[in-house]
Amino acid sequence: MKLTKDQLQKLILSGIGFVVLVYVYSTFFLGPLNKSRDSMLATIKDLQTKIGASKNEMHNATTLEGQATAATNRFAALKALSPEGAPIAWFPPRIKTFFAKQNIEKSSTRLDNSSAFKQSELSAWIKNTWQIDLPQADFETLGKAVAQLESTEPLLSITRLNIKTAAEDPQFQQAALSASTIMVKR
């Protein structure tokens, strides 16, 4: 069949109309609809993953709560070793009372320095170094007192110990202790 010029023009016009229709349909109708649907499906998947993970997380938190009971109690006990208030206000009297109970009447405590810890876990804690002077103590009593101090103060560590005979009374010794303590920042 041979097409006339007029028929050929009409055929081309129909073809252009078809292409325009397909373009408009896919760009302005089906495309946005599919895009919106895909986006919603992705959001649903994301939410379902989150909900699934959240169940695990809540279960883990419950398990951790049970497992951490001992650590929580231990932490509370260690924290309770630092009373409220500035350490300089309560630590020297506590040490004075302690040594008095150990029959060492004379004692003085002063704060040497304070520094933060490098470990991130101890960001809420502070390291204080104290100078404890015991001008009159006999060796045996001092030894027992040091043992008791090390037992009852788990967050105290003696870093330097100096004992020498008292010049005026040779039966007694003079002792000086450098002790570092770990305390809660207040």
Next chain:
Amino acid sequence: MALHLNLLHEEISEHRQRQRDPLKIGMIALGIFGALMFGYYMWNAYQTLEIKGRLTAAQHDWEKVEPEVVAAQKRADELNGIIGTTKVLDGMIDTRFYWAPFLETLARCVAPNAQLTSLDGLVLDDNKGISITVEGVAAGREPRAAAEELRQLLLEQIGQDHKDVKVEFKTLEDLDTIANLGGANMAMARYVLNVAFNPFPAAKPDASAAPRPPKEKPE
């Protein structure tokens, strides 16, 4: 045979040409195709609406769960912090050096003919060890031998509990002073001992989160 004349052949030809008009056929095809596409679009729109409903339900579920999850995460972080802190603190407590047992050992090693006049002990930085300087005097027929006896006893006794033990004389000198021991006059020597040892473990053990009772120390 009858002669059949078609006097309307031009009109029929025109009619046939109109029926075969490509524009008309194209428009009809376009209309059918458009209807199909519209149907397909409606079907997709229906599915999208259904998905939207599912999304709303999922969002509703998440809104119900989210506060609990946030609280659980916060609590878990808090607990992990507590566990971590307790572990580090326990590690520090466990690696402390206890002076009382050392003082007891030292007291056991000092014989009646030796006397300590001064002791200066230091925990080296980063728990590298302990360094102690002991000063004293010893009396006897051989006061240097009495001082050496103390040195050897210290070496032996400290070596039982700690590693890398060194007990060395920094100074050992005779004194002009005479001491009276049990009614007998004895010569005296003055000594300075450097004592060094390492009570700390080479590699830090992994401290557990569980609490540990404080170490019992002999008195």
